[in-house]
Amino acid sequence: MFQLSLKNLLRNKRRTFLTGASVSLTLILVCLLGAVLTAMESAEGSADNRIVVRSAISLTFSLPESYWQRLQQMDHVLAVTPLNWFGGIYKDERPENFFAQFSCDPQTLLDVWPEYQIPQDQVATWRQERNSFICGQALADKYGWKIGDQIFIKGSIYPVDLTLTLRGIYTEPNAPSAEKSIYFHRKYLEEALGNPGQVGTFFLRIDSPDNVGTVVQHAEAMFENSEAQVRAETEKAFSLSFLEMLGNIRMFLGAIGAAIVVSLLFITANTMAMAARERTSEVAVLKTLGFRQGHVVRLVMFESLAVGLGGALVGLGLAYVLVRGAARGMENVFPIFGTLAVTPPVALLALGLGILIGLVSGGFPAWQAARLSIVDGLRKLA
Amino acid sequence: MSDPLIQLRGVTKVYRRDQFEIPVLEGIDLDIAEGEFVALMGPSGSGKSTLLNLMAGVDSPTSGRIVVAGSDIAQLGEGELAPWRHRNVGFIFQFYNLIPVLTARENVELPLKLASLSRQDRRLKVETALELVGLADRMDHYPKQLSGGQKQRVAIARALVTAPTFLLADEPTGDLDAASASDVLDLLGQLNQEFQKTTVMVTHDPRAAERARVLYHLEKGQLQREHTGAV
Numbered sequence: 001m002f003q004l005s006l007k008n009l010l011r012n013k014r015r016t017f018l019t020g021a022s023v024s025l026t027l028i029l030v031c032l033l034g035a036v037l038t039a040m041e042s043a044e045g046s047a048d049n050r051i052v053v054r055s056a057i058s059l060t061f062s063l064p065e066s067y068w069q070r071l072q073q074m075d076h077v078l079a080v081t082p083l084n085w086f087g088g089i090y091k092d093e094r095p096e097n098f099f100a101q102f103s104c105d106p107q108t109l110l111d112v113w114p115e116y117q118i119p120q121d122q123v124a125t126w127r128q129e130r131n132s133f134i135c136g137q138a139l140a141d142k143y144g145w146k147i148g149d150q151i152f153i154k155g156s157i158y159p160v161d162l163t164l165t166l167r168g169i170y171t172e173p174n175a176p177s178a179e180k181s182i183y184f185h186r187k188y189l190e191e192a193l194g195n196p197g198q199v200g201t202f203f204l205r206i207d208s209p210d211n212v213g214t215v216v217q218h219a220e221a222m223f224e225n226s227e228a229q230v231r232a233e234t235e236k237a238f239s240l241s242f243l244e245m246l247g248n249i250r251m252f253l254g255a256i257g258a259a260i261v262v263s264l265l266f267i268t269a270n271t272m273a274m275a276a277r278e279r280t281s282e283v284a285v286l287k288t289l290g291f292r293q294g295h296v297v298r299l300v301m302f303e304s305l306a307v308g309l310g311g312a313l314v315g316l317g318l319a320y321v322l323v324r325g326a327a328r329g330m331e332n333v334f335p336i337f338g339t340l341a342v343t344p345p346v347a348l349l350a351l352g353l354g355i356l357i358g359l360v361s362g363g364f365p366a367w368q369a370a371r372l373s374i375v376d377g378l379r380k381l382a
Numbered sequence: 383m384s385d386p387l388i389q390l391r392g393v394t395k396v397y398r399r400d401q402f403e404i405p406v407l408e409g410i411d412l413d414i415a416e417g418e419f420v421a422l423m424g425p426s427g428s429g430k431s432t433l434l435n436l437m438a439g440v441d442s443p444t445s446g447r448i449v450v451a452g453s454d455i456a457q458l459g460e461g462e463l464a465p466w467r468h469r470n471v472g473f474i475f476q477f478y479n480l481i482p483v484l485t486a487r488e489n490v491e492l493p494l495k496l497a498s499l500s501r502q503d504r505r506l507k508v509e510t511a512l513e514l515v516g517l518a519d520r521m522d523h524y525p526k527q528l529s530g531g532q533k534q535r536v537a538i539a540r541a542l543v544t545a546p547t548f549l550l551a552d553e554p555t556g557d558l559d560a561a562s563a564s565d566v567l568d569l570l571g572q573l574n575q576e577f578q579k580t581t582v583m584v585t586h587d588p589r590a591a592e593r594a595r596v597l598y599h600l601e602k603g604q605l606q607r608e609h610t611g612a613v
Contacts, residue, residue, distance in 0.1 A: 003488070004481065004483070004484065004492075007483035007484060008483060010483070011482070011483050281479065282479075282481055285475070285479040285481075286492075287440070287464065288438070288440055288467065288471075288473050289467070289468065289473070289492060289493045289496075289540075290464050290465060290467045290468025290469075290493060290496050290544075291464065291496065292460075292461065292464040292465075293460070293461075293464075295496075374435075374440040374441070375435055375440060375441045378440075378475070
């Protein structure tokens, strides 16, 4: 029986290939969307005790440096550090040479990110040298940087260029994407800019994730009547806000995924129905030979399941490769996507959809074949 | 005298098309003895194929009894008829109806897949059947690689391979040239004579009908025994 199903699949190779390819393509998209949604969910859902305070108007607006001290005095706040996005050009403007560059306060940065592991002697040297910087291990490995190396960064947002000396390399085993940034002295940049006293964002470490909500409320309330109102949010919500600028991404992606799957279901079902209809007379012959309804149903269902499952497996394999590539390509721009992966739940979803497509698309032709009257089927031959 | 192998009593068949009723067979009585070679002739639309389909259990009568080897198949449901057909009926079609994606060997093996046989037993039966119809050297050919006469011989091997109680042939030479038709009729005659295989053949061709020992003529739903031939 299965031999006949397999041979039937190869009867019209082009149609089988195109149908399988459409299933694969759809499930690649589902896997990509699933990986993105999973990355977003995991970023938003995990517990966090870091808060970002920034201008309520937009990220492009700065806050007065004087807010730093007031934020430090709030209840439950363990440490506050200012961070400015420099966004300069290293070597050239190719995306592969893009990485995050922050001006920071070396005295407080590691109080807010205590999980960064860096030798104390390197920290001490970095804090003393105004034109020095620290970087993550992954970035040092990528460019072959060693302690004492100098790099040149051309400013693109700020009208200054920086020559910095590497004095420390940190690691963060739990967040590999965090190892792709550099941190240099805020005062070095401030002096070059004429000491404007402006800060892009403040990062706060809170004593407990339970108090995050309270601190967020108090921080926003504290500056409600100030010249520069603030928006406070968790660090991960802050990361997601870059994406949310595009709209309700999750709902958008989910709707696209559902539309694709439903469309494909109709296309595949129609193709399978066409293939089954072409063989109406053969089904009648099989029944004449003594094949029962159950045999005929299995014959048709095996074909459609083979297309659905085969397409799903190929799609999954390709999606795995593509997602890995996308993660590598996007992690510099959106570090949150550095963790993009086809997770087991997404893989199971894709396989399940492949099976569902096979079952649903084969179901109606199988039902028709089972109900086919032998006489009607044979009559189509005449 | 022993009971006939196939016995039809008062068989009628009426087709319904929308609000119209079209009577095809009216009160047919027919006895076919075991080992008989029967030809059914008649004009187009006279109900020859319908009568054959009723005997094969692929269609059911509007009324009447069809008793084959002691079973009244008119009383059987599709769930029982399918295995009954597999055990008792070898059906030969006008247009061969081979599965194009299967070789001659695989086509003949198809009905044996429903039996509890080892692969080796199936292989032996298939090769015996194909040798019997003279196609031992064409076993691995696909239908498109065979002539019309060869295809019909593969179809006959497929009908024979399960050792059915009787053979039913619906215009088996209708799509063949004269030489191939003669070969196929020789083969059916040989099966009937040497293996006493009961055979009922529908045909338009008087020369084919002459090969049968008994000839029936069907017209306007009525069956008439024309003559008893001599093979």
